[in-house]
Amino acid sequence: MITPAPSPAKTVAIKPVTVPTGDRAVPLQVKVTAPAEGRGLPVIVFSHGNAWSMDGYEPLVDRWAAAGFVVVQPTHLDSRRNAIGFDDPRFGAIWRVRIDDLHAVLDHLDAVLAEAGDLIDRADRTGVALVGHSWGAQTVGTLLGARVFDAQGTAGEDFSHGGAKAGVLIAATGTGDSLTPFAVGHLPFMRPDYSTMTTPALVIAGDKDQSKMSTRGPDWFLDAFDLSPAPKRLLVVPGGEHTLGGIAGEAVSETTDTDADRVALVADAVTAYLLDALGRDPDAWSRFRADTEAVEKASFQHKD
Template identity: 45%
Template sequence: MSEPTYPADTFDSPAPVLSVSPVVLPAPGRAVDLEVRVSAPVTGSDLPVVLLSHGQGYSNHLSSLNGYAPLANFWAAHGFVVIQPTHLSSASLSLDPDTPGAPLFWRSRAEDMTRVLDQLDVIEAAVPQLLGRLDRSKVAVAGHSMGGHTAGLLLGARLTDPDDGTEVNLADPRITAGILLAAPGRGGEALTEFVAENWPFFRTTDFSKMTTPTLVVAGDRDDSAHLTVRGPDWHADPYFLSPGPKSLLTLFGAEHGLGGVSGYDVAETTDENPGRVSAVQRLTSAYLRTAFNPGNSAWKAACDALLSGPEPLGRVESK
């Protein structure tokens, strides 16, 4: 299929965005039906789809379909249809803590994304402005923090189910590109004692079969001491421990919030920096545009513009 007709050819000309929520997808066997937000440019055709998985922060509603507006709005304004689920781990649902899979619902989170792809017809029917405008051959998954773990599973990462000892493979071949933002790294000795004991699924994370092209974004000051004993380098594991093609964007001075990607002016961002958020927006958008259309130079141009000069915002390496 030809390259999408983007509503905006440059980052300086965002298109108006429509955003609809909640779109409710029937989910038999799930604790509640799956609610999603759909954001898209009001114009344009052959639009790629980005599934965006929220993290597990302190706020009640950032970890839901109502979070991550800086990313969802920007991506939608520059030619992508962004679909954000509220995972069962969201505090906004107030589920009983004894609900099977609680508290982090690692398997259900990935299954939510597969369910979204299975029900794109339902989504189009609920948002008729999208009818005939999706390019279903171009699907990416993105996730921040715990959402990065979710995205990694869909991109091919594996783990051993701590309940029955089986290898878990939740990769979805319909997904052809990924963005991992401050995602968890390896398990084993890299984990804190609390994580190893309370969230044992993290122990066996294996990136060796995560073959889907992916951009890994990590902050060089994101020590995540509540999760790992390895410091900021832990968040680069999905790059170094997986096969190519991959790219690693290391943001200088960035902590876990990467400048504030989870929401506008949120208190849980410890490194608030609008310029850094802008860089993440532009670089991730450019990466996806080139990943879906290899002849497109957007990724190289964005790297040259944002990561060069006397005070670069970060560095990129690829394999």
């Protein structure tokens, strides 16, 4: 069980921590955010959306750390700080590098925590979850068992990782049968096969999220739930667009639906789900759902 930190909880952040990798264009670095006190802390490895970095998503990360999680944030190769655009010859393989990044973090988690002060002694490495937003959600999905269809509709390699006990997909890419011409030309890997995503997961989507990558409407972001096997949970956030109120940061340019309450809803949903899924508090999700539905903030579905 988690030993609660004092209230209000103090958090600490350590960066950069370099993770060993193979042949990567630039070193893989992560930021680690955690409660200043407490032991037996579960771990979230978070995969950012396109162009972001380990320095984004503080509205989520700080709230998770205050709730008792250690959060590890890698900077993927597509981060804007690496200046690898769509026309760069390396871009076509970045989706694979992202997957390798998460594998590297999970495989070297002890070393990462050891470099981040006393977290090697305070974190529970048996309670690890993956969380991702947008492109990061598709990346996380592959480690939970999803595969990627090629142009002929054949499912590709299995990238699943047993180190992840549960996951959360926030605004995850839908199936690839409705990609726009731009997406087909630049992001052909956006063709997930969720039928093999067997790891327990929560899917979060906004009911106003209209992607420029798909000709479908907001229902595109429900595919990760609709097409994957149980056990799964779904949270649909009313009024939520792609950044769901501003989860990547306060007043960032990508946010078109600024709403601090919406951000808190997403953060607290992840906390409640993972406390349940990782066996820390088996009633956390049911309490969160009941409290949320009582004020009509969101809608829920589940598959067991």
